[in-house]
Amino acid sequence: MTSLAPSELAWLLLSLGVLLATTRVCGTLAKRVGQPSVLGELLAGVLLGPTLLGRVAPALYADLFPATGGQAVAFSVLTLVSIVLFLTVAGLEVDLARLLARLRVASAVGVAGIVAPFAIGFGASYLWPAAFGSVGAVPPFVFALFMGTALAISALPVIAKTLIDLDLYRTDLGALVIGSAVFNDLIGWTLFGLVVGLFREAGPGPVGMGTEIAITLAVVALALTLGRTLALRALAWIDRRASDAGGVVSFVICVAFASAALTESVGHGALMGAFLAGVVLGGTIETSPRRLLALERLVAVVFAPLFFGSLGLRVDFVANFEPLLVLLVFAIACLGKVLGCGLAARWSGLPPSEAWAVGFGMNARGAMEMAMAVVALQYGIISEQLFVALVVMALATSAMSGPVMKRLVGRRMRRLFLAHLDARTFLPSLLGAERDQVIRGLAQATAPVAGVDPAVLADAVLAREAIMPTGVGQGIAIPHARLPGLAQPVVALGLSNPGVDFGAPDGELARFIVLVVTPEHDDLIQIELLAEIARTLQNPATRSAVAAARSFEEISGALRSAPARGREHPDDDG
């Protein structure tokens, strides 16, 4: 057999077209109802797979997606190429240099985020393999190792997208979460390579295991040192010579295929090599998303949907849905991740809400875990029931991480604003109708709290105001300044009944005047505070409550009950 028979070829092409079309439609619908598109893509596979199409039109299903024969081989290779490209692009987003710079914090959370869920997953499935529907033929150690790894991995794209939606991607918290997740992915894929290697060795004998661990570590270490050095030189060389980005795209794909071939040939599966290739090549100017746009776009539009759609084709999701198993996997997954990462983040010095936001952020699984699950299913490491439970868990943790993080971080931001407000700096009835006069009044109240001279404070704010007035519209003005010698930001809120002209773009007089002074060298806190104040007061209900407040307790309550953010239905992409 050298090629497909014409009829097989026709069915294969048709099945690709049908699968792509269905994933696109379902993915778009999922986004429209506020769910990640990967949910819809997976659902498309379920509709076309044994779950639905296999029941209502078994002949058509067998023609489109036969279980054996050349067409099945060709289809499985196409989905493998798809996931190889997907993991490569995922790896490309890893900025190794930045990750290493943040190693201390990232590693604390990252290690905990691996160790805790891994330990819980490993322990539970090693002790009670039957509860997880372990397949008898699989050595318990390998099965437990897989479960630990699958529960320990997290979904970088989901997390990154959530952080971007929250405008937190470039903040310290965002960098921490991303760094941890990347660290987590790297260890996760390394462990998964080990699982595949051990399983193929058909038994975790102490010698075989030592060899496998040595191979795994050697591959990763070589890739990140020598491989990285060579890759950076090659990229720079190609980029100097090429007239367009085609050379770099071609190089990335060649390295990805070669690396996947290498890890596959040493017995650790193609997926580990694909991800590693992405990590080795990523985070450079030559492989920036802008330069590799064609590859990233086509992966997002064609290859990722093909892969996620193909997941649903493998298994009957209704017949293999065991509620108890699904619940067990979900509970254990959340327990390990949220607790492990959250506590580690707490110990690293993050305040509680941020720490739990990190925990829930890291809790998102998704593509990575599903890719592991499907390979494990193909090899026969896990049962179809466990596969379904793992996929459901991946979807559920991804879907919940965004909203929960938003809630936690939204609360943190309101507290940040409130934390710097004070009974002494709340002035329910500002005197005067002139901008200078109002600012001097606020400065008078703020200076003792900030521990600075009132005249110095007022002059700094007025100097800033002279450059550009700080009215932001809707009756809000946020005069501000940075001051040397300040330990903490101080916020003062004054209400003006007649309103004061702060040169707002909409021409409205400012009735809510918030004075913000921040330490001289901390740019970020000022930007965050100004953004948070503007966002909070732009909510009409909050403005009404604030306008009615006559005491610090009332203003406190009004701000505390304000909604966290304006956007509540971001387009999460998993």
Place this chain on the structure above:
Amino acid sequence: MTSLAPSELAWLLLSLGVLLATTRVCGTLAKRVGQPSVLGELLAGVLLGPTLLGRVAPALYADLFPATGGQAVAFSVLTLVSIVLFLTVAGLEVDLARLLARLRVASAVGVAGIVAPFAIGFGASYLWPAAFGSVGAVPPFVFALFMGTALAISALPVIAKTLIDLDLYRTDLGALVIGSAVFNDLIGWTLFGLVVGLFREAGPGPVGMGTEIAITLAVVALALTLGRTLALRALAWIDRRASDAGGVVSFVICVAFASAALTESVGHGALMGAFLAGVVLGGTIETSPRRLLALERLVAVVFAPLFFGSLGLRVDFVANFEPLLVLLVFAIACLGKVLGCGLAARWSGLPPSEAWAVGFGMNARGAMEMAMAVVALQYGIISEQLFVALVVMALATSAMSGPVMKRLVGRRMRRLFLAHLDARTFLPSLLGAERDQVIRGLAQATAPVAGVDPAVLADAVLAREAIMPTGVGQGIAIPHARLPGLAQPVVALGLSNPGVDFGAPDGELARFIVLVVTPEHDDLIQIELLAEIARTLQNPATRSAVAAARSFEEISGALRSAPARGREHPDDDG
């Protein structure tokens, strides 16, 4: 068998990486020596195939590119998906609406460009099948039909690239050549579908043949009418709803796969359907190259090299190279195309050099013809020797079409410039060192030839000059104006020994001053003349010869012997 064995998978991934890398390197080298990159990509396959690697390292070759088994099936499916996407993108470049608008001229050349080479190819191979190495089992009629079709097809991308390099893409000549080639492709792929259909019917019985022709025509007619209407509506609908181009990309690929599946299932091969899908979807705002950039880029960087590289893997190009057969195929191919298209273009009223440029432009084969040849080889319609001859012919005709067109069109352009110069308007010694004075002198000489009042002419040129001076650097100035009532452009060339300040960007005084007046409503001729004059005089040797000329005969000779264009090594992409 449901998927590949791990070792097969590793070799498959490695073979893809190696093939991509080799095609990239060879393609880049080919471009560097002024050849189309497709030549290098094909050569890469020859190096990795039975011709070289199969000889020097047969074991490695057998591992990388086995002839049978699951890995071979998977590889052949990947190359098929590649050519399907390549042909779809090629079809997308077809602008049906514009093609129909130019149907009269396009169809004359297009029909001749199909009929003449088809007739010669069909006749020769039907009469002397043995000379073409016909395989005995193939019905002579089918074999001749294939040869006619393969010789009748031309290479749109090569032609388009050549025209773009010549800045002729948007001219009437360019539109004529492109229109003819597109028309030619559409008929060619339709005929090829018929060949495949007839061959699969295993005998051109009159009933079978009638059915096949009816099916072929029905598919094309339906696609271009109902299919086109539905596709345009669907594209507009998707584009209105989608937030990015992903929806359209996804739709294009789905339609391409479905269409390829359809033509494959009716027995006419996937390639016809892929091209037809491109044509049906092409030429709209939604499928403009800018919008489908990601798809087109990845096809150019990944899929096209994979396909062209795979050609060389199929056959030993040394053992199967029969010089006489190669020469015969090449001669017959050129005879039919150049003569057929050239004569048809002459009869359509084009002047000789343009007509022969059309002929040589249409003579370029390339991707299309190679795709046909490889499918014919797979089906056993042609021998390996004939396959090699057809591939060599495709490369040779592609490689020669650019230079020959340039020569022919370059001559035309020089004649254009010279045609408007006159013994009366050549002034070897301009008087004066002031711009106005020099212009008035040239206008005085030009006005009688143009049949206008010298003062009117001078005023128009000076008015234009006042807006922005016309010195272009290197001692050249091209004052110009458009005049009402002018029937023909008139060009005057004056040489100034001291030089005149025409405000050139390099600060040089103008010693070559060319006055150009053109009819008021013909924008194109003015732009073409100005560009041609600047290009011609920017050649240092030409400038020396012109500067030394003392008579119209001498200046004529100097301009006639000037090289056609500055760029002689464009980056042709086949």
